[in-house]
Amino acid sequence: MRLYELLYQHLQQVGIELQVAYGTPNVEQAAKRDLIDLPKSIGLKVKNYWFFGGKLLYQPIFRQMLSADRVIVLNANGHILNYLIALAGLWGRRNLAFWVWWPSSRANTGSFKERIRQQLMKTGNWWFAYTSGTRNYLLLDGIPSAQITVLNNSVDVSGFREMLTAIGAAELSNFTTLLGIPNGVPIGLFCGGLYDDKRLDFLFEAVKLIQADCPDFHLLVLGDGIRRDLVSQADANDHRIHYLGPCFTKEKALCFRLAEVFLCPGLVGLAILDAFAAGLPLITTDIPIHSPEIEYLCDNVNGLLVANDSRAYANAVISLLKSPSTLRRLSSGALASSRQYSIESMANQYAEGIIASLKRA
Structure with missing residues (x-):
């Protein structure tokens, strides 16, 4: 939650409104018992619809995503909205950015699942990389360096x-x-x-x-x-x-x-x-x-x-x-x-990336 509080503050200072959509976890995530609700000023709690044992997710917020100036989603093959907002980009609504998680070792490179992920990510026009290694993964797939923000994922x-x-x-x-x-x-x-x-x-x-x-x-x-x-x-x-x-x-x-x-x-x-x-x-x-x-x-x-x-x-x-x-x-x-990593630095990097991506949109 600390990340979103700091990010909200950074963006509010330059007149940008942040809204974080989140919902009920799947069974495996819920079992960890480490989830909390965001303040209403930041969070938009929605109904999550999970299918195929928690592998496929749909959230009924497509209209909100279309009206936003910038939409940031996790690069997850199982999130149905990612495909819908990517399709909307084909008709001129280019507001999609990806928050990119990827293991350091690309053990499944060349797999069908990986090819889908690669093609889906290319529909965005900004990418937020967890780490420098994630940035290198994006570069290998032809993502422009100038449109990648490295966050150095952190906690408080x-x-x-x-x-x-x-x-x-x-x-x-x-x-x-x-x-x-x-x-x-x-x-x-x-x-x-x-x-x-x-x-x-x-x-x-x-x-x-x-x-x-x-x-x-x-x-x-x-x-x-x-x-x-x-x-x-x-x-x-x-x-x-x-x-x-x-x-x-x-x-x-x-x-x-x-x-x-x-x-x-x-x-x-x-x-x-x-x-x-x-x-x-x-x-x-x-x-x-x-x-x-x-x-x-x-x-x-x-x-x-x-x-x-x-x-x-x-x-x-x-x-x-x-x-x-x-x-x-x-x-x-x-x-x-x-001392090399902090939630404060991550939030600052995230805010700068969002601001830069909006200028490009």
């Missing part, structure tokens, strides 16, 4: 850093006692949606291997999703695994302060910036499904990119925990990286 890093700093030693000690974790033991953290791409089976397999070498290793798991039963079972079977559900604000900050490493062997997204804000090295695997934010990870600088093998992953965590100097170095690298 400074706000989270303030929460972390405000936590005192007594609060940390009390929270550790509440969780039943002995003082001084190594603690890992996972925070994110509980769904298949996060590879939770892999995570718990690796944790068993870590605990075979470091029996006092504890894992905190924050989040919710369709695989919560798997996490609850792991919690029930091992007193060193602590499932806290979806956590926000103070409780989330306490967990990030307690941990020494951030474990995410599956898809890495914006949680990487929360980890960096807390000075936690992020440890993941070299797989092709990561979100664009994986670009923020510099191997052996602010985290580790490990071979896609649970034994190799566990060994990397064990080695890091047994090397305080390396852990301190990666922690410092994570903190330094967190």
Whole structure:
């Protein structure tokens, strides 16, 4: 929500009205329990119609889109309105821009789905890229560089850093006692949606291997999703695994302060910036499904990119925990990286891109 509040303020200063249309999530998204409503001054809450198990979406706002000077949509094949507004462009209503998400590895290049996505995106006349790597993806498809705005997708890093700093030693000690974790033991953290791409089976397999070498290793798991039963079972079977559900604000900050490493062997997204804000090295695997934010990870600088093998992953965590100097170095690298990204900078870039795109329209 912070992004849209800042963006609304930027645009309001130059006489541009921002309206964000959003609606009910599909089953998998709703299971994360991390959604909020936007203020009425910014948000337009509409009825979402989901088809084919949440893969196809229709929102009844086509007339509003036609009347807008600039429409920004996610580059999603399953959003029906994207095709309708693209068709409207053939009759002279060229107001379409894309907010472009794309994994760093184009594993499905050449697939039918990818060809549809490429052709659909070419119907726009401005593109907002999640990261620099996304911009490179667009350039490869012939999108003009002058019509691409790189956002460097972010979260409220400074706000989270303030929460972390405000936590005192007594609060940390009390929270550790509440969780039943002995003082001084190594603690890992996972925070994110509980769904298949996060590879939770892999995570718990690796944790068993870590605990075979470091029996006092504890894992905190924050989040919710369709695989919560798997996490609850792991919690029930091992007193060193602590499932806290979806956590926000103070409780989330306490967990990030307690941990020494951030474990995410599956898809890495914006949680990487929360980890960096807390000075936690992020440890993941070299797989092709990561979100664009994986670009923020510099191997052996602010985290580790490990071979896609649970034994190799566990060994990397064990080695890091047994090397305080390396852990301190990666922690410092994570903190330094967190200062390169901010929601304030993202909102500013977004506003400048919208203003530039309207001048071109």
